[in-house]
Amino acid sequence: MQYRAESPADYIKQLPEERKKPINKLREVIKTNLPKGFEEGINYGMIGYYVPHYLYPAGYHCDPKLPLPFMNIASQKNSINFYHMGIYAKPDLYDWFVAEYPKHSKRKLDMGKSCVRFKYLEDIPYDLIGELCTKMTPEAWISIYESAIKK
Numbered sequence: 001m002q003y004r005a006e007s008p009a010d011y012i013k014q015l016p017e018e019r020k021k022p023i024n025k026l027r028e029v030i031k032t033n034l035p036k037g038f039e040e041g042i043n044y045g046m047i048g049y050y051v052p053h054y055l056y057p058a059g060y061h062c063d064p065k066l067p068l069p070f071m072n073i074a075s076q077k078n079s080i081n082f083y084h085m086g087i088y089a090k091p092d093l094y095d096w097f098v099a100e101y102p103k104h105s106k107r108k109l110d111m112g113k114s115c116v117r118f119k120y121l122e123d124i125p126y127d128l129i130g131e132l133c134t135k136m137t138p139e140a141w142i143s144i145y146e147s148a149i150k151k
Helices: 008-013 017-033 085-089 091-104 126-133 138-149
Strands: 039-043 046-051 068-075 080-084 115-118
Touching: 008 017, 008 039, 008 046, 017 039, 017 046, 017 068, 017 080, 017 126, 046 138, 068 085, 068 138, 080 085, 085 091, 085 138, 091 126
Parallel strands: none
Antiparallel strands: 039 046, 046 068, 068 080, 080 115
């Protein structure tokens, strides 16, 4: 589902009622735990967290006018999705997350390369997402990103 929003608040305002509370809670958990330097906005039609141009002037290599993306949250047709590029790019972070997930949720992990899908909104592991958010600074993400695109 694609929302046409100008801000995270505008995005949330457009959501079905049952999605507003979990998205708001995810947003607050992320904002509370994300290291300084990342910014929040609308990115690819979702609520996004990215490295702003003032920290990384080159921007995203696919479209340098865009800031360097890092995380997103979105309300999709059948789930709330959480995207974390660091999980995709850093295998030990992925391994940590997969090992920790069962300690925080009774549901089976539903995950793609960088996407975690939450079909049962009452079972979103907010504490685990918060801890994950603390594990990578903008500088670390830039370093991982640059090493990947220079290969």
